[in-house]
Amino acid sequence: MSLQEPGIMTQPATLPETGEKKVTPILRVQHLNVHAGSNHILKDVNLEIPRNRITVLLGPSGCGKTTLLKCMNKLTDLYRELNVSGNIFIENDNILHTTTNIPGIRQKMGLLSQRPYPLPVSIYKNVAYGLKLKGVRDKRLIGFSVEKHLREVGLWEEVKNRLNAPATSLSIGQQQRLCLARGLAVKPSIILADEPTSALDPISSKIIEDLFKDMKKHYTIILVTHVLRQAMRLADHVIFMYDGEIIEQGSPEELFNNPQTDKLRAYLVDGN
């Protein structure tokens, strides 16, 4: 894993611009602060997300991982109590400071949440939904795209005979893959996955994990998890958070074999 080089190793002192990188970052977060009233949820977060890699946001529950993820696709807008400041660049757009075309920004990212939320329509329409939003009207093109993305998540063979059945008739593991296919259909470059396997059984979890490994050829994946083993299995790049701060970031080898801080060391031992 020589792909993640020094520049993004440790904490705020090293700003993302410094250091050389063989992989250009797709997403950069600079001085991100989130307050909720007197609560300081994210404290001066600086990080870079390498392109076409799986970046794992690791940390105990309540450390701000999900909030960080929600900042990235501006779902924080839904919560008035959250006060967000700082910069988040995707490619070169500063998304925190645009007020126009928020749907367009969100379409650059597919979201996979802790439990699947299929839309209250059929399996087919779930995947077609994003295309219709984009104004695609050609039925053949939609049909083609639906099949392609259902195949991409390995769901096609299981559902091809009941595409018009309600999405909620699928098992929860299938629903999660459907939600992934639905997200992929809007052609994002980044997948935001917020503990996507926490509601799933071990087999479904493994399918999702295997999918992520395949998908990183085409997508950048940001995975939030508090499961250490999952982080070890999947991560190309690890960001360890604790209490709203980034404690360490770097390659999994560096972090897991040679933790620099007591907090990470303690977390690696007892997972908390």
Add this chain to the structure above:
Amino acid sequence: MRRIKILEEKFFILLSGFMAYSLIAVLAFIILVIFVKGFNALSFDMILKIPKGGYYYGGEGGVLNAIAGSVYIAFGATLIAIAIGMPAALYINVQLVRYKRTQNTIRYFLDALWGIPSIVYGAFGFALMLFFGMNASLLAGIITVALLISPIMVRTFDEVLSTIPKGLHEASLALGSTRTETAFRVMFKQGFSGFITAILLSFGRGIGDAASVLFTAGYTDNIPVNLDEPAATLPLAIFFQLGSPIPEVRERAFASAVILTAIILAISLGARYLSKRYSRTNLK
């Protein structure tokens, strides 16, 4: 200690069971009483004919005028209330999602409106009617009943929408929907079965209310064919017939009550059936 716990458990199961079943028994008893009292007068003439001359002295005819008037008023009022209630409820739950305090203030006022007795709406509708120089008419009745059931409609729509998981809302936005697309393509769809229940229950409330139409809709023996004509209603038909000194007419009051109750029961059943049918694709 253990025995006390077991006794306590038994006592409360019996008590709550008794209360639940006695409530159903009361409903059954009400239906039975009006049915028995009205049975003799119940005939096809009752529901198919309008009152002939001398109907109120025991002559021929039926209460089709009141059935039609009630259905017209409740139907019209329901349409207006949907037109007001649906956008309002979607606005509260989608556009105002960040503004908890505004949401709660609006809900408070709607609950207060819900609690205002219908006679007050009747009086207000009457004042409004005079202000615009209208006579007691179908239109005035529709407007007054619409005012009466709108808060109910908004609040029940609102309850339906507020039970929709936030994750679904976020999922829709994350796919790149605007807030309006989220409201109409996702929230509306998810809430649809609940909306049907809400609409039919509001309809039921509208058709059964007497006080709001007392001064506004008037009363007539004919079926109204225009919005500016007065309209009879079933609750008022019951009221007038029940006050009669002639036993046959009082019997007809009960028969009319049976008809009104049957309409409301049919609506409740319809609500159950339709909401089941349309919740097939819903996220549980």
